[in-house]
Amino acid sequence: MKRDVDYTWRLAELMANHQMHNSTDLIPRLNERGITLSRPQVYRLVHQRPERVSLKLIAALCDIFDCGPEDLVTVTAANARKKAASAGRENVVELNKAVRPYDSSPLGIIYAGAPRAGRTSPAGDPGPR
Template identity: 50%
Template sequence: MGFRWNLRRLMASQDMFQTTDLVPKLAEYGIHLSREQVYRLVTQEPQRLSMDTLAALCGILHCTPADLIEVVEVRAQVVKPAASGESTAGAVAPPARRTHVRRPEGL
C-alpha cells in the first residue's frame, strides 16, 4: 500500500499557489512552522505528521483527512524464497568450491 499526498492540489483549489500562503493560516490554528518546513510539507510526502497539523490543514482547506491522504494500491510482485522441499525451478545454484580446513599448529 502507498499513499498520495494531495495538499498542493487542495491548496490550488482554494487559490493558494504559494507555500508561504499557508504559514499565517497555520499560525491561526496554533501551528508555528518555518517557511522551509511548510515548503517541505507541501512539496514532499510527509513521513510523520502531527494530528494537530493534520487537523489545522483540514480546517484551513475545508476538507477531511481522506481528501489529503489518498491510499493507493501499489502493484509490485513479491518474490518469496523457496521453502525447503519445494521446487526451485529456474534457480541456479552457486558454483561449488573446494575448501581446505586447516587446524592451528599445536592442537
C-alpha cells in the same frame, strides 16, 4: 496474505484548488490555528511527501481547506506479490572446483610467476645486506 500499503500526499493539489500558489501562503493560516512552522518546514510539507504528521496539523489543514483527511492523503493497498523460490540466486555463480589445481588459490592462478609481496629477489638469494 501480505499487503503493500502506500499513500499520496495531496496538499499541493488542495492549495492550487484554493488559489494558493505559494507555500508561504499557508503560514499565516496555520498560525491562526496555533501551529507555528518555519518557511522551510512549510515548503517541505507542501512539496515533499511527509513520513510523520501530527493529527493537530492534519486537523488544521482540514479546517483551512474545508476538507477531510481523505482529501489530504490518498491511500492505496494491494496484495503483495509472492517472490519466486530462487529469488536472489539469479546473480550467484557456482564455481567448478575441478577447474582449479588442487593446491592453488584463485589469486595464485592470476599472479602466477609474479614475486610474492615483500620479495624482490629470487628465492634462496637473501639480497643485499
